[in-house]
Amino acid sequence: MTPPARGDHEARRRDVSEAVRRVLADRGFGGLTLRAVAAELGASTGLLTHYFPHKRALVAHALEVLDRQAAERHRPATEAAAGARGLPVLRAALLDILPLDAEGAAANRIWVGSWDAALGDAELTAGHAERYRRARRRMAGLCAEAQELGELPADRPAEELAARAQSFALGLVVQALFAPGEFPPERQRVLLDGFLADLAAGREHVRGGTG
Amino acid sequence: MTPPARGDHEARRRDVSEAVRRVLADRGFGGLTLRAVAAELGASTGLLTHYFPHKRALVAHALEVLDRQAAERHRPATEAAAGARGLPVLRAALLDILPLDAEGAAANRIWVGSWDAALGDAELTAGHAERYRRARRRMAGLCAEAQELGELPADRPAEELAARAQSFALGLVVQALFAPGEFPPERQRVLLDGFLADLAAGREHVRGGTG
Numbered sequence: 001m002t003p004p005a006r007g008d009h010e011a012r013r014r015d016v017s018e019a020v021r022r023v024l025a026d027r028g029f030g031g032l033t034l035r036a037v038a039a040e041l042g043a044s045t046g047l048l049t050h051y052f053p054h055k056r057a058l059v060a061h062a063l064e065v066l067d068r069q070a071a072e073r074h075r076p077a078t079e080a081a082a083g084a085r086g087l088p089v090l091r092a093a094l095l096d097i098l099p100l101d102a103e104g105a106a107a108n109r110i111w112v113g114s115w116d117a118a119l120g121d122a123e124l125t126a127g128h129a130e131r132y133r134r135a136r137r138r139m140a141g142l143c144a145e146a147q148e149l150g151e152l153p154a155d156r157p158a159e160e161l162a163a164r165a166q167s168f169a170l171g172l173v174v175q176a177l178f179a180p181g182e183f184p185p186e187r188q189r190v191l192l193d194g195f196l197a198d199l200a201a202g203r204e205h206v207r208g209g210t211g
Numbered sequence: 212m213t214p215p216a217r218g219d220h221e222a223r224r225r226d227v228s229e230a231v232r233r234v235l236a237d238r239g240f241g242g243l244t245l246r247a248v249a250a251e252l253g254a255s256t257g258l259l260t261h262y263f264p265h266k267r268a269l270v271a272h273a274l275e276v277l278d279r280q281a282a283e284r285h286r287p288a289t290e291a292a293a294g295a296r297g298l299p300v301l302r303a304a305l306l307d308i309l310p311l312d313a314e315g316a317a318a319n320r321i322w323v324g325s326w327d328a329a330l331g332d333a334e335l336t337a338g339h340a341e342r343y344r345r346a347r348r349r350m351a352g353l354c355a356e357a358q359e360l361g362e363l364p365a366d367r368p369a370e371e372l373a374a375r376a377q378s379f380a381l382g383l384v385v386q387a388l389f390a391p392g393e394f395p396p397e398r399q400r401v402l403l404d405g406f407l408a409d410l411a412a413g414r415e416h417v418r419g420g421t422g
Contacts, residue, residue, distance in 0.1 A: 112330065113327035116239050119239060119388060166386065178339045182344070198412065
């Protein structure tokens with residue numbers, strides 16, 4: 001690989017993105033270094049600094065690559081849900097998050113791996129916070145629809161139901177990644193449906209303990 | 212620091228553990244290298260290989276340090292709950308997990324950061340899986356107690372309720388770490404109490420969507 005010439009730049013950038021994706025898939029964010037990406041490309045580390053002047057730029061780019069992949073992966077589900085409203089769409093959105101197949105597990109493994117790198121940097125933390133805020137806002141819209149349709153209780157804020165749903169899904173991802181044998185796809189669905197059934201059946205907050 | 216002499220070994224090991232803890236607190240698992248720990252100790256990287264022949268040994272030791280810290284941190288809550296049973300103890304155990312103060316946030320930031328390193332190594336993955344399995348088993352015992360006491364519905368396995376509770380708590384930890392301003396301690400408690408109220412009120416599984 002030679003230094004980027006005008007016109008070639010976009011093609012080179014795609015090569016770099018592909019190399020980043022492969023390094024992430026093989027080694028996770030802990031193994032994402034300029035040196036590893038350069039080796040994957042057969043390029044020098046010095047050359048890579050044309051694209052990424054520092055480690056954070058590389059991590060930020062990796063997160064963009066993942067965003068695009070997630071958007072690609074979820075498009076069919078989103079299109080299938082076109083016209084649907086409320087609880088079934090919320091359920092589809094939560095199923096989209098879970099590692100229900102090899103591709104979903106690989107993508108989640110990389111996302112979960114990004115949390116260490118992201119939490120170590122204020123700008124990356126803000127980026128992740130914004131990603132999750134957008135996802136919660138979308139889910140809150142679906143919860144509000146489900147409330148209008150009488151599928152979810154209307155006596156609590158849709159934002160609260162959405163935050164609970166996202167918490168549940170993210171934690172289930174983590175459990176399933178560490179113990180895929182204990183959390184096969186069918187069990188993940190059972191757990192999600194149990195969670196949603198309780199969300200639909202719930203009425204009032206319990207007041208227990210000392211908090 | 213000089214090479215470990217007999218008798219000194221335990222004291223040295225404590226120094227090393229303390230240095231590991233400081234590196235984790237400052238930089239997370241992504242920054243945990245033999246070089247960083249050596250610098251923290253004012254020792255050579257070569258010397259550190261007496262303790263950690265490879266990176267995985269260092270990561271495994273870091274996880275042990277975290278286990279001990281978590282046990283220390285949770286002892287007061289565990290003692291306060293002595294004699295209590297069922298749902299209030301489950302609630303206390305879940306509150307123990309959440310980042311409700313600066314210490315809890317720092318500890319959780321390190322744990323979440325360990326997931327990338329752990330998922331990249333089969334032995335470390337197995338260790339984490341066992342940690343979470345133990346925690347779920349303990350929670351399942353508390354759920355079974357709560358079922359006997361009539362605090363939780365008896366029509367579903369305690370293991371299922373426990374897996375849902377742990378998923379919810381872990382995911383809430385992640386949300387709160389990325390957006391502490393949106394998830395202050397009081398909101399985390401409200402979300403947890405809402406989750407537990409629904410767990411207590413839930414009766415049957417919803418059958419929705421296509422899964």
